[in-house]
Amino acid sequence: MYETVKHILLNNIITFGAYGINVLDIILIVPIIFVDLTLLRIFKKFVNKRALLKKGFGKTFSRIVKWIIHFLAFLGVILTLGVGIINIFDFIIAVLKFKLFTIADTNISLFTIIVMAIVIFVSTKLSKLVRNYFHDTVFQRFNIEEGLKFSLSRFIGYLVISVGIVIALQGLGIRFSALTVFAGVLGVGIGFGMQNITANIVSGIAILFERPIKVGDMVRLSNTIGEVMKINLRATIIKTIFNEHLIVPNTEFINSTVENMSYGDLKLRIRIEVGAAYGTDPLLVKEALIEAARATEDVMIDPEPTVLFKKFGNSSLDFELFAWIDDPHKRFVTESDLHYKIVEKFNQKKITIPFPQRDVYIKETPR
Numbered sequence: 001m002y003e004t005v006k007h008i009l010l011n012n013i014i015t016f017g018a019y020g021i022n023v024l025d026i027i028l029i030v031p032i033i034f035v036d037l038t039l040l041r042i043f044k045k046f047v048n049k050r051a052l053l054k055k056g057f058g059k060t061f062s063r064i065v066k067w068i069i070h071f072l073a074f075l076g077v078i079l080t081l082g083v084g085i086i087n088i089f090d091f092i093i094a095v096l097k098f099k100l101f102t103i104a105d106t107n108i109s110l111f112t113i114i115v116m117a118i119v120i121f122v123s124t125k126l127s128k129l130v131r132n133y134f135h136d137t138v139f140q141r142f143n144i145e146e147g148l149k150f151s152l153s154r155f156i157g158y159l160v161i162s163v164g165i166v167i168a169l170q171g172l173g174i175r176f177s178a179l180t181v182f183a184g185v186l187g188v189g190i191g192f193g194m195q196n197i198t199a200n201i202v203s204g205i206a207i208l209f210e211r212p213i214k215v216g217d218m219v220r221l222s223n224t225i226g227e228v229m230k231i232n233l234r235a236t237i238i239k240t241i242f243n244e245h246l247i248v249p250n251t252e253f254i255n256s257t258v259e260n261m262s263y264g265d266l267k268l269r270i271r272i273e274v275g276a277a278y279g280t281d282p283l284l285v286k287e288a289l290i291e292a293a294r295a296t297e298d299v300m301i302d303p304e305p306t307v308l309f310k311k312f313g314n315s316s317l318d319f320e321l322f323a324w325i326d327d328p329h330k331r332f333v334t335e336s337d338l339h340y341k342i343v344e345k346f347n348q349k350k351i352t353i354p355f356p357q358r359d360v361y362i363k364e365t366p367r
Contacts, residue, residue, distance in 0.1 A: 002215075011133075020189065025081055025082075027078050028080045032075075033226055039069050040069055042061075043065055062212075078091065090355050095110065096110050097113070097291055098110060116165075116168060116169075119168035123161045123163075123324045126157075126164065127158070128157060128165075131158065132153075139152065147347065150215045151211060151213065153240055155208060190286035194247070199251050200233075200249045200251050203253065203254040206250075207231055207236070213231070213236070213258065214229065214264070215228050215229065218331075219260050219261065219262075220237065220261065221238070221252060222256070224240060224246065225240065226241060226244075229245070235249065235250060236248050236250055243300035261328035261331070267303075267324055268273055268327075269323070270322070270324075270331055272289075272321040273319070273320070274289070274319055274334065274342060275313060275316030275317060275354060276352065277316060277351075277352040277354040278316070278317060280352070282309055282317060284349055285319055286349055288342070288346055289305075290305055290307060293305035293321060293338065293341075295341050296323070296337045296338050298333070300324040300325060301325050305321060307319055307321050316353075316354045321338070323338065
């Protein structure tokens with residue numbers, strides 16, 4: 001029995017080069033990690049109690065102490081594993097080179113994953129710099145429309161990231177045959193668990209190239225009206241008229257009907273419905289509405305505002321005023337200004353805006 005337990009405890013379950021880790025090592029490492037986390041929690045309470053983070057040196061002091069605690073825990077783990085201080089770097093290299101799995105004929109180690117993460121991080125930062133350079137400098141010289149500049153700069157940014165990843169893969173010796181196998185495995189995963197994400201990414205690419213919407217457009221999606229602030233690969237950010245920021249999946253713009261008030265032509269026609277009391281001269285109402293439109297600052301002279309006599313309502317003669325503005329962002333302010341002007345012109349011309357009235361007759365019943 002003793003020999004069996006000893007064999008289980010001392011038998012290596014994983015080997016990093018010349019260094020092996022057995023069950024006993026793992027059992028001894030657990031208390032070290034527990035002590036590390038406990039010391040961090042105690043130190044955090046001490047920092048919060050003393051309010052050190054609010055002081056100038058507090059953040060730096062807190063960061064240094066945390067690193068010291070982690071370093072001591074690391075030394076404890078290394079010594080527990082029987083690794084000498086002078087052999088720490090050899091042990092770290094052995095861990096980094098440990099083969100995690102194989103794709104085709106290519107071994108993937110922790111070092112490979114770390115390098116890939118660094119390459120993706122650097123490529124992302126570089127793509128942002130390149131994207132901003134093209135958007136703010138190169139495209140500015142050619143007087144390119146803002147939405148097209150955004151789409152082109154985004155495409156260039158994604159291209160930089162893709163090139164960086166391919167170069168990193170080639171440098172690490174990962175052949176494209178391995179990528180084909182990985183792509184097949186990834187494709188199965190996408191088919192089962194990433195359908196929505198994939199659909200949103202494809203929709204984002206379609207939006208960037210077809211440009212049914214672009215940055216700066218005023219759009220209506222269902223009952224939401226707002227300005228397109230940013231088109232990302234997975235989702236689009238819309239700033240509503242109430243200054244709320246909505247993150248809308250890109251598939252909504254592909255699979256749903258979207259009203260783009262800025263598409264092609266920035267001019268937008270607004271409609272104001274108003275009623276006048278029976279007995280009012282309809283031509284006088286038309287004259288007052290046209291004067292109100294022409295007196296409103298943001299209403300365009302060409303096309304001219306028009307008035308339609310729609311119907312004889314239950315309580316009023318119903319009219320509609322149509323006016324044009326040159327920017328959809330002015331819509332709500334202009335509608336409000338028109339309402340003010342209509343009330344002003346109606347008062348000047350003694351035109352009454354009626355409201356529904358009902359006469360109720362109470363019939364007396366015999367007692």
